[in-house]
Amino acid sequence: MLFRELVLPGVFLIEPEPHRDARGAFARVFCAESFAKQGLVSQFSQCSVSANTQGGTVRGMHYSAGPDAETKLVRCVSGSIFDVVLDLRPQSATFRQSVAFILTADDHRLLYIPAGFAHGFQTLTDDASVLYLIDRPFVAEAARGVRWNDPAFAINWPRPVSVISERDLNLPLLGDDTKYAMLPARGA
Numbered sequence: 001m002l003f004r005e006l007v008l009p010g011v012f013l014i015e016p017e018p019h020r021d022a023r024g025a026f027a028r029v030f031c032a033e034s035f036a037k038q039g040l041v042s043q044f045s046q047c048s049v050s051a052n053t054q055g056g057t058v059r060g061m062h063y064s065a066g067p068d069a070e071t072k073l074v075r076c077v078s079g080s081i082f083d084v085v086l087d088l089r090p091q092s093a094t095f096r097q098s099v100a101f102i103l104t105a106d107d108h109r110l111l112y113i114p115a116g117f118a119h120g121f122q123t124l125t126d127d128a129s130v131l132y133l134i135d136r137p138f139v140a141e142a143a144r145g146v147r148w149n150d151p152a153f154a155i156n157w158p159r160p161v162s163v164i165s166e167r168d169l170n171l172p173l174l175g176d177d178t179k180y181a182m183l184p185a186r187g188a
């Protein structure tokens, strides 16, 4: 597996180097030994799939607060997505900056997203599914988010939004002087 740290320190694009042959391909999603060697979280407590019917669907920008802050490993397993990671660490030199990558089921690439970052994506195809490994149990009360189109971040979403949850539509905007940790829980 090849690990490339991105301009947001701590965020990695991971290329699993698939073995391809006439049948198709075999590639790792996760390797505890390789992750530990890189100094990354190497134990995950849940694995979930997000299935999305329509191209243009947006989910995000989500994170969990305080001691429940999650580290996530994200891979597209069907179709393709525009995947976004946003730095919400107030002390960070890259606070409020984001990176985005197209992940496809066929390219096998993964994004590693540590605590302190928000995550979201837009599906680029119908029936796009996203696999997550997350390092801790989901705690609904700790779930937070910022608005997908907050001008403070100016994320350049590639498509018009076709589907988005009510909750995500109503996530707060992050004012310049607002500390992300003080934002209310999603759905509160």
Ligand SMILES: Cc1cn([C@H]2C[C@H](O)[C@@H](COP(=O)(O)OP(=O)(O)O[C@H]3O[C@@H](C)C(=O)[C@@H](O)[C@H]3O)O2)c(=O)[nH]c1=O
Binding pocket: 048, 050, 059, 060, 061, 062, 063, 072, 119, 120, 121, 138, 165
């Ligand atoms: C995220 C999550 C949700 N749920 C439940 C809560 C709710 O009833 C239902 C749908 O939850 P949500 O609307 O929050 O699902 P969704 O909007 O897909 O949330 C996800 O978005 C992406 C961008 C992420 O980065 C993920 O970590 C997660 O926050 O599933 C769990 O039981 N466990 C979980 O880990």
